[in-house]
Amino acid sequence: METKEASRAPVSQKAHIIENKDFEGKIGGTVSIEINEKKVQVPLGTTILDACRKNNIHIPTLCHHEDLCVAGVCRICVVEVEGMRTLQASCAFPITSPIKIKTSTPMVRKARRHIIDLLLSEHYGECYSCVRNNNCELQKLAKEYGVDSYTFGHVQKSKYPVDNSSFSVIRDIDKCILCKRCVRTCIDLQEVGVLEAVHRGHDTHINTFMEKDLADVVCINCGQCINRCPTGALHANDPSDEIWDAIDNPKKHVVIQTAPSPRAAIGEEFGLGAGHSMTYQLNSALRRIGFNAVFDTNFTADLTIIEEGTELILRLYKAVVEKNPQIKLPQFTSCSPGWVKYLEHFYPEYIDNLSSAKSPQQMFGSLLKTFYAQKRGINPEDIVSVAVMPCSAKKFECNRPEMTDSGYKDVDYGLTTRELAKMIKEAGINLPEMPKEHFDDPFGDASGAGLIFGATGGVMEAAIRTIVEFVLGKKTEDVFEKANVLPVRGFEGIKYVELPLGTEMGPVPEIIKHLVPNWDWLKGVTLKVAVAHGTANAKKIMEDIKAGGKFSECHFIEFMACPGGCIGGGGQPIPTSPEIRKKRAEAIYAEDESLELRKSHENPNVVRIYEEYLTDGPCGHISHKLLHTHYKPRGRYIA
Amino acid sequence: MEEKRKGAVLFSDYERGSAIKKLRDLSREDILFELKESKLKGRGGAGFPTSTKWMLTAAAKSDIKYVVCNADEGEPGTFKDRVLLMEYQALIFDGMVIAGYTIGAKNGIVYLRGEYSYLLDSLETYLMKMREDNLLGKNIAGKEGFDFDISIRLGSGAYVCGEETALIESLEGHRGEARNRPPYPVNTGYLGKPTTVNNVETFASVTHIVMKGGEWFCKHGTDKSTGSKLFSISGDCSRPGVYELPWGTTIQELLDIAGAENTKAVQVGGASGICLPKSQFDRKLAYEDAATGGSIMIFNEERDMIHIMNNFMEFFVEESCGQCTPCRIGNAKLLEGVKMLESGEYTFKYINKLKELGQTMQVASKCGLGQSSSNAFLSILENFKDEIFNVRKGGNHGN
Structure with missing residues (x-):
């Protein structure tokens, strides 16, 4: 993407590819090296770690992460390089000459064991009381290196208080091993920059700006730091105890909505590889746990498409036909609460570009305590509404003071995939063995368009499927093969697509006929859309818009705070990697293609809710009260 | 101001600006040749050959390059750069101009340790004077296209910023790591x-080498450690201070010069250096023997070695x-461990x-700091084990 480099990460932390001016003209060359006396050829510039892994030689790592730039600080991956006095961190050493590497010498083994012993000596707490028990990289290493005692002692007293100020992310710095993955995630991957090492020497620890609480800094709650923390130093704010209480309370009607991304990933918590969709097994498991009703968030994703799509059409109409200068374009999606908070902090002047449509989670929340409560004759006060999300920011979102349009807290608890897996295990259920069951009425099953919200480009694809049919009067299948809008798919950081609408317009569909008379004003228009995932990419687009670049001429832009979109969310199973995210996305797209219903506007339950409840149509008064919201310009500086 | 210092190399006579004016007749290859001849090694302590460093920077392909003077003199017991910065600005800045000329840089930066901020005014005044005399700025000394200027930045007091890459991080405005x-x-x-980072004393040596040649420089010192060295001598002696001595001087000779008596131990190279007992006072101060960036601390018989260890280790923890x-x-x-030794509550197994x-x-460890931070602990433990294990009796000496 030709956008201005907007990063503010230190140069030294940006070294994804280790720069060496000596490589000029040698790109593509290989070098012959020896690993443990075996000759191998590797591309010039390969790190020792990658060279070893490609040759099936295991090197332990802690600070290294596939998604992040090099740090070389934990030193667990050290190896011997012939002729060098010191050991070399294999993750940080680019091979540029025919070196000889030894990966398991007495010096190397002793150093690694020392490093583990040192980390354990300062790692406060016990494994059995840790959220990451059995999924902790330090614990795994201790086992791998046969640690059976604390060689250099073990810290007996807590050094730092737990920061549980945030609705989303809890910091328990006593468990931190200073790998700085969170720091690199925050500043380099996400370009938010909330976390940094503070103080020096033995007092070094990770903290926020001015050592404030996490709730009081510009944290966007994306939770990407949690996904990359090797230990339990960072974890999500877990509401499962409250949810159990509600389930156990016979007076409460506890309902749960499940988002598509947790369903595509939760199998990983039960020993399945990435990419196994558990949608229907999850329904039966949730009922077995004791939830009174199980709903599909995709229903409100479909509703989002209608509301947000209508909003877009109205914005375009007002801008093109009425020439209203107040109208802000491009319209930005608003379903990612991490992205919303990012914009509120860093680009508050663009708040009016955000679609006023709520996220699917919050739309569901307000409908559950109004429409559903009425339909079922339940006092909304007795409804406890839980949302299982791939996301830590959803916990913050449901606690936003404006999210009470039903008269109650619209969504009571945001639950992550990891936390739900824990609840299921606690209930003695082995998810993959559960029978497949459908969602509960009155919302029932939803369309594939809602489903693909989980992957980057999904919202845009869902919108395009509907807009094509609304505006052109054609089947999406006639424009995109099998209705798969491939140009907006994939993991490229920023995608930009132009869709010339042509001159053959269809009739205005019934549902929005009262809003626009015809499509003549769109004749010859080229719809320009873009998709960005990860706030670092969002930042590139925002800087381009600020500078009046090509993205400022877009009509609609999808932003997702997390790399890969929701499937890579901060509430998803740990670990994460580009490969894992790819497989989760594949599971979602495969499920979409297996469905008959693949367009939001064709969802009969959506059509019905406009007939029965939201009777003045999309973006009407009722929908505005329940399904739309407003945002808060927060700025970068918080008092 | 004390009287003019005298020395064979660094403290020998030099007329300000003369090395810069000499550049008019020298190519960068000439300078690299003389440097190579001189076998000059970095004076900060690591001892990397200066000619190699400059050759690599000169060969790096880039329109923009930097010369950085490491004036973050932070090694405990070192204060020789301060003398150069106070009394021999010409040697340092002229050396930096020579570096700029040789590697093809237009910008020089002095990274001045925060504690030396009181030197800032006089250094800035001196730089202004250089600009007035066309020793800095454009077409320096009348040489067409030879542009170079120097700015001064202050450190914030972190010892690690004396490590060249941490220094660069700090210069960029980041945490010193x-x-x-x-x-x-x-x-x-x-x-x-591409950046060459050199110690204050290295630049000063270069200036003399350009004036008098590599061969002249090699006449001083030993075969592998050419030239002379500034030693910062402190501790139990009657004549502490900065001395210019040829490399190869033995520790005993140095003790005599400094007027040290009843010496028990000499810490060579500051906190990151090694601690030598009397039996090793015949060792030579040189890269090939007892290497040092200049710090010499003298401890007499009354000093407690565990206390010294404790002091150094507290320094590194911080x-x-x-x-x-x-x-x-x-x-x-x-x-x-030092605290255990102090209290007698230790086991040999644990030590x-x-x-x-x-x-x-x-x-x-990742950098030179960590790689050398255990030197004092290990060398004191090795060289003074009788005192450490026998004088302090009691506690658990089993296992």
Whole structure:
């Protein structure tokens, strides 16, 4: 993407590819090296770690992460390089000459064991009381290196208080091993920059700006730091105890909505590889746990498409036909609460570009305590509404003071995939063995368009499927093969697509006929859309818009705070990697293609809710009260 | 102001600006040749050949390059750069101009340790004077296209910023933490550009080498450690101060010069150096023997070695940058060990484990700080074991 480099990460932390001016003209060359006396050829510039892994030689790592730039600080991956006095961190050493590497010498083994012993000596707490028990990289290493005692002692007293100020992310710095993955995630991957090492020497620890609480800094709650923390130093704010209480309370009607991304990933918590969709097994498991009703968030994703799509059409109409200068374009999606908070902090002047449509989670929340409560004759006060999300920011979102349009807290608890897996295990259920069951009425099953919200480009694809049919009067299948809008798919950081609408317009569909008379004003228009995932990419687009670049001429832009979109969310199973995210996305797209219903506007339950409840149509008064919201310009500086 | 110092090399006579004016008749190859002849090694302590460093920076392909003067004199017991900065600005700045000319840089930066901020005014005044005399700025000394200027930046007091990559991080406005090497600053330095970072004394030596030649320089010192060295002598002696002595001077000779009596131990190379007992006072101060960036601390018979160890370890626990495991936690563990030795509550088994840990720190730490932070602990433990284990009786000496 030709956008201005907007990063503010230190140069030294940006070294994804280790720069060496000596490589000029040698790109593509290989070098012959020896690993443990075996000759191998590797591309010039390969790190020792990658060279070893490609040759099936295991090197332990802690600070290294596939998604992040090099740090070389934990030193667990050290190896011997012939002729060098010191050991070399294999993750940080680019091979540029025919070196000889030894990966398991007495010096190397002793150093690694020392490093583990040192980390354990300062790692406060016990494994059995840790959220990451059995999924902790330090614990795994201790086992791998046969640690059976604390060689250099073990810290007996807590050094730092737990920061549980945030609705989303809890910091328990006593468990931190200073790998700085969170720091690199925050500043380099996400370009938010909330976390940094503070103080020096033995007092070094990770903290926020001015050592404030996490709730009081510009944290966007994306939770990407949690996904990359090797230990339990960072974890999500877990509401499962409250949810159990509600389930156990016979007076409460506890309902749960499940988002598509947790369903595509939760199998990983039960020993399945990435990419196994558990949608229907999850329904039966949730009922077995004791939830009174199980709903599909995709229903409100479909509703989002209608509301947000209508909003877009109205914005375009007002801008093109009425020439209203107040109208802000491009319209930005608003379903990612991490992205919303990012914009509120860093680009508050663009708040009016955000679609006023709520996220699917919050739309569901307000409908559950109004429409559903009425339909079922339940006092909304007795409804406890839980949302299982791939996301830590959803916990913050449901606690936003404006999210009470039903008269109650619209969504009571945001639950992550990891936390739900824990609840299921606690209930003695082995998810993959559960029978497949459908969602509960009155919302029932939803369309594939809602489903693909989980992957980057999904919202845009869902919108395009509907807009094509609304505006052109054609089947999406006639424009995109099998209705798969491939140009907006994939993991490229920023995608930009132009869709010339042509001159053959269809009739205005019934549902929005009262809003626009015809499509003549769109004749010859080229719809320009873009998709960005990860706030670092969002930042590139925002800087381009600020500078009046090509993205400022877009009509609609999808932003997702997390790399890969929701499937890579901060509430998803740990670990994460580009490969894992790819497989989760594949599971979602495969499920979409297996469905008959693949367009939001064709969802009969959506059509019905406009007939029965939201009777003045999309973006009407009722929908505005329940399904739309407003945002808060927060700025970068918080008092 | 004390009287004019006299010395064979660094403190020998020099007329300000004369080396810069000499550049009119010298090519960069000429300078690299003389440097190579001189066998000059970095005076900061690591002893990397200066000619190689400059050659690599000169060869790096980039329109923008930087010359950085490391004036972050932070090694405990070193104060010789301060003398140069106060009394021999010409040697330093002229050396930097020569470096700029040789590697093809237009910008020089002095990274001045925060505690030396009181020198800032006089240094800035001197730079102004150089600009007035066309020794800085455009077409320096009348040489067409030879542009170079120097700015001064202040450090903030972190010891680690004396490590060249941490220094560069600090210059860029980041936390002072060492970078991974490779890539080296000669390729990817300040702002990602080729950068040569040299010690104050190195630049001063270069200026003399340009004036008098590499061969002249080699007449001083030993075969492998050419020239002379400024030693900062402190501790139990009657004549502490900065001395210029040829490399190869023995520790005993130096003790005599400084008027030290009843000396028990000499810490060579500051906190990161090694502690030598009387039996090793015949060792030579040279890169090939007892290497030092200039710090010499003298301890007499009344000093307690555990107290000295404790002092050094406290220093490293605080001054480790905190990024890599061996240095951040390792030093704290060694300090705990010192406290155990002090109280007598130790086992030999555990002290041996700490020795092994100290050896790991030497090879597994990320930068020179961590790699040398256990030197004092290990050398005192080795060289003064009788005192440490026998004088302090009691406690658990089993196992």
